[in-house]
Amino acid sequence: MFWRLVFQLLRGSRARLTVAILALVSGAAVISGLLNLDFGVEYQLTQQFRTLGANIVIAPRAAPSLPESGPSNPALMNEAELSQVQANIPPRTPYSPFTYVVARAEGNPVVAVGAWLDQLQALNPTWKMEGNWVASRDDSAACLIGRNASRQLHLATGSALRVQYLNQTAECRVSGILDAGAADDNQVFMNLRALQSLAGLGGKVSLVQLSVNGGPAAAATAASQLTNALPEVEVRPIREVTDAEGHLLGRIRLLIVSMIVLILILTALCVLATMAALAMERRADVGLMKALGGSIGRIAGIFIAEVGVLGALGGIIGAALGAGLSYWMGLRVFEAAIPPRWEVFPITVLTMTVVAMAGALPLRALGAVKPASILRGE
Amino acid sequence: MPTVVQIENLRKEFGKVCALDGVSFRIEAGEWIAIMGPSGSGKTTLINILGGLDTPTSGAAIVDGVDVGRLDESGLTRFRAEKIGFVFQQFHLVPYLTALENVMLAQYFHSTTDEKEAQQALERVGLGDRIEHLPTQLSGGEQQRVAVARALINHPKLILADEPTGNLDEANEKIVLDLLRELHAEGRTILMVTHASSIGALADRRIDFSHGRLVTKVSPAGSAPAPGSKT
Numbered sequence: 001m002f003w004r005l006v007f008q009l010l011r012g013s014r015a016r017l018t019v020a021i022l023a024l025v026s027g028a029a030v031i032s033g034l035l036n037l038d039f040g041v042e043y044q045l046t047q048q049f050r051t052l053g054a055n056i057v058i059a060p061r062a063a064p065s066l067p068e069s070g071p072s073n074p075a076l077m078n079e080a081e082l083s084q085v086q087a088n089i090p091p092r093t094p095y096s097p098f099t100y101v102v103a104r105a106e107g108n109p110v111v112a113v114g115a116w117l118d119q120l121q122a123l124n125p126t127w128k129m130e131g132n133w134v135a136s137r138d139d140s141a142a143c144l145i146g147r148n149a150s151r152q153l154h155l156a157t158g159s160a161l162r163v164q165y166l167n168q169t170a171e172c173r174v175s176g177i178l179d180a181g182a183a184d185d186n187q188v189f190m191n192l193r194a195l196q197s198l199a200g201l202g203g204k205v206s207l208v209q210l211s212v213n214g215g216p217a218a219a220a221t222a223a224s225q226l227t228n229a230l231p232e233v234e235v236r237p238i239r240e241v242t243d244a245e246g247h248l249l250g251r252i253r254l255l256i257v258s259m260i261v262l263i264l265i266l267t268a269l270c271v272l273a274t275m276a277a278l279a280m281e282r283r284a285d286v287g288l289m290k291a292l293g294g295s296i297g298r299i300a301g302i303f304i305a306e307v308g309v310l311g312a313l314g315g316i317i318g319a320a321l322g323a324g325l326s327y328w329m330g331l332r333v334f335e336a337a338i339p340p341r342w343e344v345f346p347i348t349v350l351t352m353t354v355v356a357m358a359g360a361l362p363l364r365a366l367g368a369v370k371p372a373s374i375l376r377g378e
Numbered sequence: 379m380p381t382v383v384q385i386e387n388l389r390k391e392f393g394k395v396c397a398l399d400g401v402s403f404r405i406e407a408g409e410w411i412a413i414m415g416p417s418g419s420g421k422t423t424l425i426n427i428l429g430g431l432d433t434p435t436s437g438a439a440i441v442d443g444v445d446v447g448r449l450d451e452s453g454l455t456r457f458r459a460e461k462i463g464f465v466f467q468q469f470h471l472v473p474y475l476t477a478l479e480n481v482m483l484a485q486y487f488h489s490t491t492d493e494k495e496a497q498q499a500l501e502r503v504g505l506g507d508r509i510e511h512l513p514t515q516l517s518g519g520e521q522q523r524v525a526v527a528r529a530l531i532n533h534p535k536l537i538l539a540d541e542p543t544g545n546l547d548e549a550n551e552k553i554v555l556d557l558l559r560e561l562h563a564e565g566r567t568i569l570m571v572t573h574a575s576s577i578g579a580l581a582d583r584r585i586d587f588s589h590g591r592l593v594t595k596v597s598p599a600g601s602a603p604a605p606g607s608k609t
Contacts, residue, residue, distance in 0.1 A: 001486045004482075005479075285473075288472060291458060293457075293459020294459075298486075375466060
């Protein structure tokens with residue numbers, strides 16, 4: 001009988017409750033959308049920031065870590081010292097050792113860079129490539145060349161490139177011409193082993209660049225682990241990137257939380273106004289129920305369940321709509337859909353149920369209804 | 379016959395207004411009593427006190443051994459659910475519940491619901507084919523019959539009927555009075571407020587009120603005691 005009464009109450013007051021359910025659905029949809037966005041924003045933002053390149057650099061102690069200064073840096077690390085890198089970073093983290101020398105190509109001085117060529121695309125997603133990336137780090141016959149260097153050396157994709165260092169010479173075929181919009185455009189990128197062999201620097205690297213996914217916290221954790229694992233070298237998070245990412249993430253989260261709080265208050269106020277009007281309408285029913293021997297506890301239980309059902313219903317519909325909303329917002333803001341998170345669903349439903357019950361406070365006034373007054377028609 | 383209602387020097391004041399002024403009388407089990415008097419004479423106040431909807435200022439109103447004036451809010455709630463069956467002039471049905479659900483509502487507040495029993499109660503008042511109708515889909519007489527079924531469903535010790543035919547046409551008035559007559563014949567105790575002498579004459583006894591005082595107690599046979607007497 002209890003749920004029968006609740007259902008009939010909902011049906012009997014559907015016109016007035018429509019306003020409340022619309023407020024709850026709207027509130028739930030926006031909150032669900034924002035929560036999905038909040039859960040997804042870190043991943044999306046991290047992806048965006050990863051396009052800026054590496055966020056951790058491992059370099060010899062007291063040596064400048066910027067790639068362009070690499071060739072002039074006399075300090076080099078032993079590759080053997082870096083064997084612990086893989087074990088201390090998340091799986092599938094793009095990283096590569098780099099060795100820099102100033103060599104000559106076609107008679108002109110040029111910065112030759114040895115690297116794991118298969119990692120360059122993942123480390124530098126914004127680089128534009130004319131031709132092909134190099135798919136294998138073992139492919140010593142292929143190389144990449146910067147846009148400016150290719151003009152200077154009159155090389156196109158498929159051209160043979162001869163690189164000289166002192167009295168040594170190495171040859172490779174230009175697989176692609178890269179456009180980084182930075183100093184990399186002046187450089188030649190070769191297979192790491194080939195360059196080390198050319199320069200007589202077997203097993204020596206200038207630095208290692210890593211692009212750790214998972215936000216500033218993940219980068220900081222990886223940097224900390226690497227510092228502990230590699231005490232002989234210097235591990236440096238690139239602060240400009242990680243700090244900017246952290247600040248932006250913090251601000252977006254603050255904005256989302258503020259909006260959620262605001263929407264919850266507005267939704268509760270809307271439900272409150274509806275319930276205040278409903279409480280006036282229900283006085284006669286409550287007076288009669290009391291006259292029939294209904295305790296205030298049992299009567300209140302019916303109304304609380306009614307409001308709870310209303311809140312849960314609003315939460316369920318709104319959460320479903322919110323999943324679509326976050327999907328759309330992801331496409332608009334990050335140009336990538338934000339998939340709905342399952343945990344958002346119960347959070348939204350529970351929140352809306354609590355908000356609906358908070359908004360039902362005016363029904364407390366029904367506890368003071370005197371059945372005799374109601375039955376007299378007062 | 380055991381006493382179902384015992385009223386001793388009952389007094390009820392609303393501020394400076396005295397609605398009941400030292401009323402005393404008894405009702406035996408199975409009696410049908412008609413309470414009569416002009417508006418404002420204290421009839422409804424008496425019904426409200428006996429029904430546990432209001433409390434007396436002083437005196438005692440004892441129903442089935444329970445002194446209503448000594449009950450707290452929770453006790454009054456249980457008292458209304460277990461001892462009293464109300465029939466109101468305005469029917470007072472819950473508009474969004476069907477006839478059946480209105481009867482079951484009284485069951486729900488009393489203890490547990492029994493749909494079959496509620497259905498039988500409606501069949502008894504001639505509404506077996508109207509159980510799924512909402513009050514707005516029923517005539518006034520049918521609504522009052524639903525109210526009678528609701529009043530009977532918990533087997534109350536006392537049926538309080540406040541102008542039960544006041545809003546009915548002649549045909550429906552007859553149906554409802556026949557129902558009350560049947561209930562009386564079954565041994566139910568009925569206290570009925572009415573303005574109509576013809577209806578009051580159906581009762582075993584008639585009690586007249588004026589200005590909060592019991593002025594006459596007349597049997598249907600017409601043996602009238604002196605005005606202003608207390609019994």
